[in-house]
Amino acid sequence: MKIERIEAIPYEIPYVKPLKFASGEVTTADHVLLRIHTDTGIIGQADIPPRPYTYGETQASIVAVINSIFAPALIGMDPFRRHAVQQVLRRTVHNNTAKGGIDIALWDIIGQATGNSVWxxxxxxxxxxxxxxxxxxxxxxxxxxxxxxxxxxxxxxxxxxxxxxxxxxxxxxxxxxxxxxxxxxxxxxxxxxxxxxxxxxxxxxxxxxxxxxxxxxxxxxxxxxxxxxxxxxxxxxxxxxxxxxxxxxxxxxxxxxxxxxxxxxxxxxxxxxxxxxxxxxxxxxxxxxxxxxxxxxxxxxxxxxxxxxxxxxxxxxxxxxxxxxxxxxxxxxxxxxxxxxxxxVPEGPGVGARIDDDKLAFYRLDGAPKA
Structure with a gap:
């Protein structure tokens, strides 16, 4: 099995009320849905939350680092080789949530491929x-x-x-x-x-x-x-x-x-x-x-x-x-x-997060992601 394609899909969903804390606040979930496609048809998924006031990542920076740095380096690799992937990711400093999302999506692939829940x-x-x-x-x-x-x-x-x-x-x-x-x-x-x-x-x-x-x-x-x-x-x-x-x-x-x-x-x-x-x-x-x-x-x-x-x-x-x-x-x-x-804990193989594609189509950003 090989990684064939990686998608970083920016989307926005509003909060009912602002969430406030000492280091900032959020009014909109301007996240990135990550999808890692394999040559066997299995797709691993993860949600990536940008937190610029904590880790310096924005929605735009997450999409950019995945598309321009991580995806070119990971395409063709075996998703089961998680620690080899970790070494690739660690060549680039910071970008914590982008790296975390990639790892979760790989585990999702492994679970689906083996018929086991990641749990x-x-x-x-x-x-x-x-x-x-x-x-x-x-x-x-x-x-x-x-x-x-x-x-x-x-x-x-x-x-x-x-x-x-x-x-x-x-x-x-x-x-x-x-x-x-x-x-x-x-x-x-x-x-x-x-x-x-x-x-x-x-x-x-x-x-x-x-x-x-x-x-x-x-x-x-x-x-x-x-x-x-x-x-x-x-x-x-x-x-x-x-x-x-x-x-x-x-x-x-x-x-x-x-x-x-x-x-x-x-x-x-x-x-x-x-x-x-x-x-x-x-x-x-x-x-x-x-x-x-x-x-x-x-x-x-x-x-x-x-x-x-x-x-x-x-x-x-x-x-x-x-x-x-x-x-x-x-x-x-x-x-x-x-x-x-x-x-x-959700049942079934993989991580267990099943996406509503109609909702994704509605909330995804077709233009440039927020900076």
């Missing part, structure tokens, strides 16, 4: 994943209402609170209102998206002591190395690396330097192959991991579920799997369902 090929540990829902920058009482609705409607009992974009006092008040309103049985953790300094993060931890927070994710920029190390040493809860750890090498740097002591894994930027390296490194060093969200579509969410549910360590905690509910539509032919706080 089972990766390990097949659990048939579903527990869901964590992200709460954004709203008044504390509105956040509480949203969390209570997700609890009653979907059975969700784990929530990530986005912080770091407004005065610290408001973030602290939101933590207090959520804990008092949801009770002690609901898990809460914070994500500052590099929005604070290390000293500000220490102040927040001091003032939220006793609220039972599980994690603090990416509180400050990784370049604040001494501050991050001091924060990890003084914090009573794990400090999670996210934007600072897209590759296994980055994970090694942050863990060994003391910049974090827990890891958020995102398949959109790591694919499955690099995510396995990150997971093995993390579990070998005895640090907590959980599956994060790159503001993924349902297609991207399936990839997160497939990887997260395949491994014991990533199945222990809820994965961030609900952002697609904020989209006005999706390309997936068989929509995901959150039931009793969980999403099932």
């Amino acid at each position: 089972s090929l990766l390990g097949g540990y659990a048939p579903s994943m527990r869901v964590s829902h992200m709460l954004g920058f709203k008044e504390p009482e509105v956040l509480l209402e949203e969390a209570q609705r997700f609890g009653s409607e979907y059975g969700v009992t784990t929530f990530k609170l986005k912080v770091g974009r407004r005065p610290i006092a408001l973030d602290i008040e939101a933590c207090r209102v959520l804990r008092e309103g949801l009770g002690d049985d609901v898990e809460l953790y914070l994500d500052a998206n590099r929005g604070w300094t290390a000293n500000e993060a220490l102040e927040v931890l001091r003032r939220t002591e006793g609220l039972g927070l599980s994690f603090l994710e990416e509180p400050c920029d990784a370049r604040e190395a001494m501050g991050r190390r001091r924060l990890v040493e003084k914090s009573s809860i794990p400090i999670v690396g996210d934007e600072s750890v897209p590759t296994s090498g980055d994970v090694s740097r942050e863990l060994l330097s003391g910049g974090c002591n827990a890891i958020c894994i995102k398949t959109a930027r790591s694919g499955f192959t690099e995510a396995q390296e990150i997971l093995g490194l993390s579990t070998g060093m005895g640090v907590d991991v959980y599956m994060g969200n790159q503001i993924d579509t349902q297609i991207g969410t399936i990839a997160t579920i497939v990887f997260g549910a395949a491994h014991e360590a990533t199945s222990r905690r809820a994965g961030e799997l609900s952002n697609f509910l904020d989209m006005a539509d999706d390309l997936l032919a068989d929509p995901l369902v959150i039931r009793d706080g969980r999403i099932d």
Whole structure:
């Protein structure tokens, strides 16, 4: 089997409401659907989310690097030779989500070719994943209402609170209102998206002591190395690396330097192959991991579920799997369902994301992709 052709298809689907976080916001899912065609007729697919404020990638840059650099180098290669493909991709620096999408699509091909689900090929540990829902920058009482609705409607009992974009006092008040309103049985953790300094993060931890927070994710920029190390040493809860750890090498740097002591894994930027390296490194060093969200579509969410549910360590905690509910539509032919706080692993060979071609035709961009 050989790779015959690679398509990078830009498309746009609006969000029902803007999604805001300390490092930016999105109003439209201006993603790229990747399709890798083989000479046997099997097509591997993946969804690629551009995040210019995090990794420097735009929709236009993803399409360009795939069409001009990656596709010419990969056409003619055997898709089963994943590590040989990885070496080709690593010749080009950065472009994390473009590389991640290619790897996921190759796994999709391998699963289809062998008649196996990628979930089972990766390990097949659990048939579903527990869901964590992200709460954004709203008044504390509105956040509480949203969390209570997700609890009653979907059975969700784990929530990530986005912080770091407004005065610290408001973030602290939101933590207090959520804990008092949801009770002690609901898990809460914070994500500052590099929005604070290390000293500000220490102040927040001091003032939220006793609220039972599980994690603090990416509180400050990784370049604040001494501050991050001091924060990890003084914090009573794990400090999670996210934007600072897209590759296994980055994970090694942050863990060994003391910049974090827990890891958020995102398949959109790591694919499955690099995510396995990150997971093995993390579990070998005895640090907590959980599956994060790159503001993924349902297609991207399936990839997160497939990887997260395949491994014991990533199945222990809820994965961030609900952002697609904020989209006005999706390309997936068989929509995901959150039931009793969980999403099932899709059945069938490959990754399991079946595209509605009519929707793709409607949302795809015929002209030049957005810069």
